[in-house]
Amino acid sequence: MQFAFTPEQEMIREAAREFVAGHGGADRLRAVLAGSRGYDPGAWQALAVELGWTGLAMPESADGGGLGAVELAILLEETGRRLFMSPFFATSGLAAALLRECAPPGQQERWLRPIAAGECIATAALSDDSGQPGAIGARFTPDGSGGGRLEGHASFVLYGDIADLVLVAARAAGSQDEEAITLIALPRDTSGSTAKRLLTMDQTRPYARLVFDGVRVGAGAIVGAIGQAGAALARGVQVAQVAFAAEQLGGAFGALEMTVEYSRQRVQFGRVIGSFQAIKHQLADLLVACEAAKSAVYYAACTVDEYRAGTASARDLAEAAALARCCCSEAFMQCGAHAIQLHGGIGFTWEHEAQLYFKRARSAMTYLGAPDWHREQIARLIGLDDPLPATAGGTR
């Protein structure tokens, strides 16, 4: 029981911060936003291949570094802190997590190895045009060959138009069984699959919409078994929620730090505005929310590691993930909103980072479930719907 970062973890954070300072920052961000890719290939090469971040938290069986969810969370917190644009979360936070839960050992290495080597940008297509968690818009019909046919669509797919590999969650066509889900590993340029980049409010986290028009899926593209991915996918998404929460946490701290810095410089009424108690107290409340979120993220990351080691339960994982997402979504949204408010007019201009944090906070808040949805998961997990014990007394 030691809930503090090890010196090695602190070193990883330092290195990540240095990398982001070099490859991220406001000017680089502007340049990436001005382009159409949504990331800087050179920076991605440095991150994925030279620094090996995509392999860092991968199992050694996939030629990964063997580190865990805590180290991955540190990296994502640091990239999130400066809104660093890259498919790192999509690849290592999301796709790799799904593969590790849904594909049996022996099968998963096939996909994980190129990811770990930094050679494969991967992502996942999980929801329909509503963007609501669990609302799947893709349908799969087995054809008896071990593969089958994929129809329908998926939206809100992070980097879905440039990813080398898209994990598509599909329901059995015509089935009412909510759990009859198949996970399909679809390579880029699969015939019948088209992807279109969406124009979104938050431009720092690009989504694509994918359409599947009679896509032929071979047996080798089925992750795990046909119609059996439901429970494992749910757990995989929970692992991904923790990674995503870490990225949000970084965004929250980044927005807060930028605002604190501005409030120390900006003079109005002959004083730096950070000397006004109303400003100080708002910033203090933001730090309270950020520190709570930080506790939640790293506890959840430890829980992921324990879950993988078999010393935490699936319920522990589900709760820790939902809790981290609630705290991080709200901390980031608050910090993003206050970044604009406390910067005043300037924070509201297109050129300023404040509005980028704000929009990113909003889109991140609803990705993979808004806080209300996560709270409802927690309400079920803590037993609000369990039957009352027969001996329970009535009301007073």
Next chain:
Amino acid sequence: MQFAFTPEQEMIREAAREFVAGHGGADRLRAVLAGSRGYDPGAWQALAVELGWTGLAMPESADGGGLGAVELAILLEETGRRLFMSPFFATSGLAAALLRECAPPGQQERWLRPIAAGECIATAALSDDSGQPGAIGARFTPDGSGGGRLEGHASFVLYGDIADLVLVAARAAGSQDEEAITLIALPRDTSGSTAKRLLTMDQTRPYARLVFDGVRVGAGAIVGAIGQAGAALARGVQVAQVAFAAEQLGGAFGALEMTVEYSRQRVQFGRVIGSFQAIKHQLADLLVACEAAKSAVYYAACTVDEYRAGTASARDLAEAAALARCCCSEAFMQCGAHAIQLHGGIGFTWEHEAQLYFKRARSAMTYLGAPDWHREQIARLIGLDDPLPATAGGTR
């Protein structure tokens, strides 16, 4: 269209403030709290008989002053401002409102006249032990003589143990018809009816619990017609909600004013605490809530007058009442809570008025419906449940 107080209304307010200053205030309040009656008979005599407040807003047909709901709201705001303890709301705000809506002209004067004359303390028994609006715990069975038998209970009955007249809402025994409600005017000491004062968190607004054990109800005690009171009772309660909101409004302002005053006197860190921006801004937010509540109360009071004059609809009344209760419950609760917080330790002591305002705010908030309930009424009134027009386009 003139939404400002007339000089006559300002005079009524001045007079009310003077009366409350003389007969209310912290010491008088303590004395009433120490006794068992829950009000000061001398002060009540002065209010009801000498000043004639119970008659002020009564129709001239009942020997009343013929003034309206705005004037009544002014009086209740001023008594509420100093937590003046008396059955004035129960009598003139609640019981009189129900009688005016539920009893036909010609019948109602019989009960209204003694109230207007200050000779009758009246109240209403509307809910069961849950205290939830519409949850009626009394059952009425007609006996064919025009009267019948009353069974069951009612709780949260303001001054129910000392009132001369209790208006009891009762459902038809065994009926599933939610609207089959009979309103019964039960005189004090009716055989079979017993009342017990409840010991409550807020001691400034005494409740009683009434038990009806085979109470014989004569035809003359039926207000309106048997089983027909539902809709009229609902409107009568809405009129009463407006009066009650006015009393809450006064409480909110009273708590705020006391706290502002304290923050101007109390020195910490060598400054009056009211000079700290964090305190100033909290107090400013309270004033925003109070002024909103004031707009709501007097608009609603005007609506009551218009409704009675036939120039506003029952829907207007329903909305204005729910709206006023939402705003006033929340403004009072906020002011009560901040009264304790900003007074610090002293506000938390039994001897201090701050905790009296706080407890009163809490009990008032849930009386005749908590804000959630009123908001749900508004959600229905503004048409959230209306069927979609057939021509409505789908989602995007």
Next chain:
Amino acid sequence: MKLGFTLAEEAFRHECAAWLEEQLSGPFRAIRGVTGLVACVEQRLEWERALGRARWSVIGWPARYGGRDASLAEQVIFAEEYARAGAPGRMGHLGVELAGPTILQFGTDAQRERFLPKIAAGEEFWCQGYSEPNAGSDLASVRTRARLEHGPDGDEWVIDGQKTWTSLAQFAQWIFVVCRSEEGSRGPAGLSYLLVPMQQKGVTIRPIRQITGEEEFNEIFFDGARTRAGYCVGRPGDGWKVAMGTLAFERGVSTLAQQMRFRNEFDQLVAAARANGTARDPLIRQRIAEAWIGLRIMRYSALRMLSGGREGALPPEALTYKIYWASWRRRLGELAMDVLGPAGEIARAEPYEFDDLPRMFLASRSDTIYAGTNEIQRNIIAERALGLPREPRGDR
């Protein structure tokens, strides 16, 4: 205190409605319902002139300057009918609501004769020169300088400096500018309120792109810009007093028109919630009801402000009005996004163009900043309405 209208007032309502209907189903049908600030500019400028010709532009002004000496009730009625008819947003609002009333109250007869009829006629449009990059919340810190110079046609003010957050500058013939006219003066002393023509060599406009992607605001650079010595409102050095007076006009009849815009946004939100089923979600229902309450409160409070006298200090309901509506609309924007869900984050078209509700979400973030941030509003309320000590400046 009464809410209804007289028969004469109802006849006036009919007159307004008939004229508006005739125009907006006839020559101006193309701009019915147009809300965007910089949409259909030419037709809307023509609409301003049509209003002027028919004397509907500034009905509350004296007849000699183009008004109708309309009563409060008539102004309320016109505002309601204007909105009900779907008449477009007023391109001339800065002249009609700010410059005009300021000149009417503080100007000389000569200034009134020169400027007011042209505003009323829709022949001259105005913009506002208050904020500067280092004087946003702190208007008393303006640095834009003005000095009197002898010129061939009499004395002239020569102006150098920079203003910012100036909306509609690209369509304005005139700007009212708060300048430092006494060299070496500090704070509110030594400022003057000048009326300056926009079409001259010394004035440069540079648009500011904002969070919504639109360019509504501008920076204005004064580089030896000139105006006549007689175009100073109030005495030289009294600019602060005049500028503060303008703030009061922001709490005038125009608030009713603003509310009608808010009502339109609210109706769109309700339609969206009903269409996508979120209107059945109990959490959303509560928030929609709360938004409705706020909308009604703004109306009631505006009627209170308008019914009260205009002399002397602003009453509390007026001091609390700005923070109330700004906070309300910010919450409305958040609610709109929660109703729309992730689908609301998808843009309608390049370049960065959104449907009304998401655009409102983004635009609303400036409401709590411009015309006095929420923080400044709370200071004002605490100091002016509650009499708490003033916040100390750091430079005195």
Next chain:
Amino acid sequence: MKLGFTLAEEAFRHECAAWLEEQLSGPFRAIRGVTGLVACVEQRLEWERALGRARWSVIGWPARYGGRDASLAEQVIFAEEYARAGAPGRMGHLGVELAGPTILQFGTDAQRERFLPKIAAGEEFWCQGYSEPNAGSDLASVRTRARLEHGPDGDEWVIDGQKTWTSLAQFAQWIFVVCRSEEGSRGPAGLSYLLVPMQQKGVTIRPIRQITGEEEFNEIFFDGARTRAGYCVGRPGDGWKVAMGTLAFERGVSTLAQQMRFRNEFDQLVAAARANGTARDPLIRQRIAEAWIGLRIMRYSALRMLSGGREGALPPEALTYKIYWASWRRRLGELAMDVLGPAGEIARAEPYEFDDLPRMFLASRSDTIYAGTNEIQRNIIAERALGLPREPRGDR
């Protein structure tokens, strides 16, 4: 960073659990589950002595003073098992958690030898003399005076003044008092931290009745009270530094015990919500989930605090801890009342005695006041964690 325990630690857990079970099902079964602060005092004092005899009272202390030199993990385990077993609230907590650690860190060897073993053994109990009527938030303004006098048995401090909000004073043998020992000194300078025996003529206790009707706090009057010259902790004049050091101990292992009490309150609330059906209300579900999140966050943050080093300034997670739990519990109280509905406002018995949840609602209002109001906490966070300018005093 890891969460699990070693086998040795699990063995330790077994040892704790076994001893607690033996005692609490045996000699101390009468006080199992007792939570009231002043309930079953005699048995709970005996329980403190039993803890001391078995060396379970202060396991983190050095063995020579009655502790076990327990590791952090062991302290966490003991706190968990203590709560799980339903062991009663610690009567000795002010000695165990505040006085003891202060003497351990700042005291002389002689003071340690004299006081620590008696605290560990449950033979001497302590109370805290910090706040005064005019020095609540502003501890640096204390006026209680101490002067050194020659006495027959050596020099003695003679103390005059008044302290307030002193809990458990009626059961304490000792009080630690912050006094002004240098005449004419102001602010933090010139204060001393004295250990004063309670049982002497110069010390008078007067109980304070509070919002709950209970008498938990006291006023303490010092009228020539005396203590030995050697019972000053730290040097005379260094009292401020010592007192501030104490605050850090409030963020120690004892937070875990506090959380277990909160967990108990939360469980009661959930039981009430399930019993009366409000657990099915979507609004209540969200708030219960949010409360659960807060409960878990407190645990995670406490583990972070405890895992971090104790040297130097408090880290941000420690600075934010107090306002987090205080605000959480205040919301929990409000939620409890909303779950109970109006029924929660009815008292259980005379005189003014409530069930646990309503009493918690009332008691929680002091959480955001004592030990540094929320306002003070926000100042501390803004100034120490975010480095914003200090709030100026008015008297310097």
